[in-house]
Amino acid sequence: MSPAPSSKLQALDDLLARALAGDEKAYRAFLTDAAAILRRFAASRMPHHSAGFDVEDLVQEILLAVHSKRHTWRPGEPVAPWLFAIARYKAIDAYRRRGRRIEIDIEAMGDVFEDPSATPTAVAHDVGRAVASLGGRQQAVVSALSVEGKSISETARELDMSEGAVRVAFHRGLSAIAKKFGNK
Amino acid sequence: MQTNDLIAELSGRAAPRNGGFVLPLWLAAAVAPLLAFAVFMPLLGPRPDAIASLTTLRFVMKFVEAGLLFAAALGLLAALARPARPWRDRLWLLLCPAALLLTAVAVELVVVPADLREVRAIGGNAMNCLIAIPTMGAPVLLLLLFALSCQAPTRPALTGAVAGLASAGISAFFYAAHCPDDSPLFVAMWYPMATLVLVAAGACAGSRLLRW
Numbered sequence: 001m002s003p004a005p006s007s008k009l010q011a012l013d014d015l016l017a018r019a020l021a022g023d024e025k026a027y028r029a030f031l032t033d034a035a036a037i038l039r040r041f042a043a044s045r046m047p048h049h050s051a052g053f054d055v056e057d058l059v060q061e062i063l064l065a066v067h068s069k070r071h072t073w074r075p076g077e078p079v080a081p082w083l084f085a086i087a088r089y090k091a092i093d094a095y096r097r098r099g100r101r102i103e104i105d106i107e108a109m110g111d112v113f114e115d116p117s118a119t120p121t122a123v124a125h126d127v128g129r130a131v132a133s134l135g136g137r138q139q140a141v142v143s144a145l146s147v148e149g150k151s152i153s154e155t156a157r158e159l160d161m162s163e164g165a166v167r168v169a170f171h172r173g174l175s176a177i178a179k180k181f182g183n184k
Numbered sequence: 185m186q187t188n189d190l191i192a193e194l195s196g197r198a199a200p201r202n203g204g205f206v207l208p209l210w211l212a213a214a215v216a217p218l219l220a221f222a223v224f225m226p227l228l229g230p231r232p233d234a235i236a237s238l239t240t241l242r243f244v245m246k247f248v249e250a251g252l253l254f255a256a257a258l259g260l261l262a263a264l265a266r267p268a269r270p271w272r273d274r275l276w277l278l279l280c281p282a283a284l285l286l287t288a289v290a291v292e293l294v295v296v297p298a299d300l301r302e303v304r305a306i307g308g309n310a311m312n313c314l315i316a317i318p319t320m321g322a323p324v325l326l327l328l329l330f331a332l333s334c335q336a337p338t339r340p341a342l343t344g345a346v347a348g349l350a351s352a353g354i355s356a357f358f359y360a361a362h363c364p365d366d367s368p369l370f371v372a373m374w375y376p377m378a379t380l381v382l383v384a385a386g387a388c389a390g391s392r393l394l395r396w
Contacts (some may be wrong), residue, residue: 019198028195035187060190065396067194069336071206072266085267089338093395 009037009080017075031063034083038062041087054129062090130177138173141166205334209265212331213258216324216354223320224358234361245288246360246371253281253379254353257346261328264343265335278349288368296367305373307365316362317378318385321348321355325386329393337394344390345383352379 012033019027042058065086073082131143137159144155145166152170156163237243256277263271296304328347337343356375365371 022199024195024198027198028191031191031195032188035191056187060187063187063190063194065336067197069267069396072336081268082266085338086336089267 009078012079012083013077016070016073016079020070020073020075031066034066035059035063037083038087041084042091058091058094061094062087065090134173134176137161138169138176141169142173142177145170207331207334209262209328209331209335212327213350216254216327216351217357219327220320220324220351220354220358223323224362227320228316228359228362230361231364237366240366242292242366242368243360245284245368246363246366247357249281249285249288249371250353250356250360250375252284252353254350254357256280257350257353260346261332261343261350264337264339264346265332267336267338271339281353285368285372289372292368296369301369304365304367305369307367307370307374309363309365310370310374313359313363313365313374314378314381316359317352317355317375318381319355320358321351321382322385324351324354325382325389329386329389332390333394333396336396337390340394341387341391343394345387347390348382348384348386349379351386352382355382 012030015026015030015033019030038059039055042055042062066083069086073079131139131147134142140159141155141161144150144158145152150158152163152166155161156166159166161169231237259277260271260274263269263274292304293301325348328350329344332343332347352375356379
């Protein structure tokens with residue numbers, strides 16, 4: 001399950017050993033290299049198009065776990081199996097929790113949807129992910145209105161729906177997102 | 185948050201654990217017998233003829249079996265506690281106490297007349313055994329779970345279950361000094377049942393407390 005050349009993985013051993021001795025530069029280099037490896041790991045392992053799932057989120061979760069459990073690595077041991085064991089554990093964990101997580105703060109969502117030109121407080125991929133979690137008509141309508149900034153009548157023409165149906169789909173889409181990603 | 189921001193933030197905290205107490209597993213393992221003993225003495229205490237009985241094989245075997253279970257479970261725990269340790273290579277450790285107990289049972293079945301076997305197996309302290317071993321094992325289990333939560337077990341429920349096994353081992357070790365039933369038939373009948381209580385408790389607690 002090693003997606004990186006072994007020389008790179010061996011360099012990680014050295015970096016982490018120096019990091020644990022207090023070398024911040026080495027730690028930053030270690031985390032950056034590890035993130036690149038983990039990104040490939042996460043992208044290859046994770047089911048695509050699954051609602052509420054994001055490769056970058058998983059990478060960050062693994063990095064946090066690596067950070068909080070870094071004392072369980074012993075200098076002299078290879079880092080790679082240790083890193084992959086943590087990655088695997090967090091991936092399984094994330095997969096289990098998939099769909100039941102708080103992804104986006106609902107108030108930040110409201111701002112983005114009310115005024116598409118407002119400074120977004122949620123980053124683009126969060127919005128994309130939220131919209132992608134909807135199905136069919138709702139997804140098309142929410143995406144046209146909030147992400148592309150089209151008007152209701154424009155959207156209705158394009159999707160061959162009545163304006164009333166567009167409004168209904170928009171509101172139902174938003175409340176579905178709120179339900180899925182909102183605070184309890 | 186962007187991953188690069190996260191990396192920048194984490195890299196400022198490179199040195200391992202400035203705050204937070206990490207209880208090493210070996211220390212927890214060393215304290216476990218003292219803890220079990222501290223619960224055992226006021227609660228039960230050794231039976232009056234404990235010292236004199238040390239000359240009988242059946243009595244001594246109880247300690248060997250329980251001690252072996254404790255040691256074997258700890259050996260497995262050490263591998264389960266950290267990521268990427270080959271814990272499967274150590275599963276055979278658990279066969280040692282099991283094989284010893286089965287051998288003792290086999291010998292007992294040969295030397296004890298058939299009509300006495302049932303009496304020996306049922307004994308007179310089954311209920312005590314089922315209550316005392318989990319009771320004395322519980323604080324040890326908590327101690328081990330705490331030490332394990334400082335590590336990074338990637339199989340939380342299994343790790344908790346093996347911690348239950350270890351706590352049952354050390355608890356049974358002391359209970360053996362109290363219990364007047366020495367026959368391997370009794371030990372094989374009731375000790376594993378009491379052990380299962382701790383294993384189940386450990387698995388449940390582990391799947392909750394050992395997540396990270």
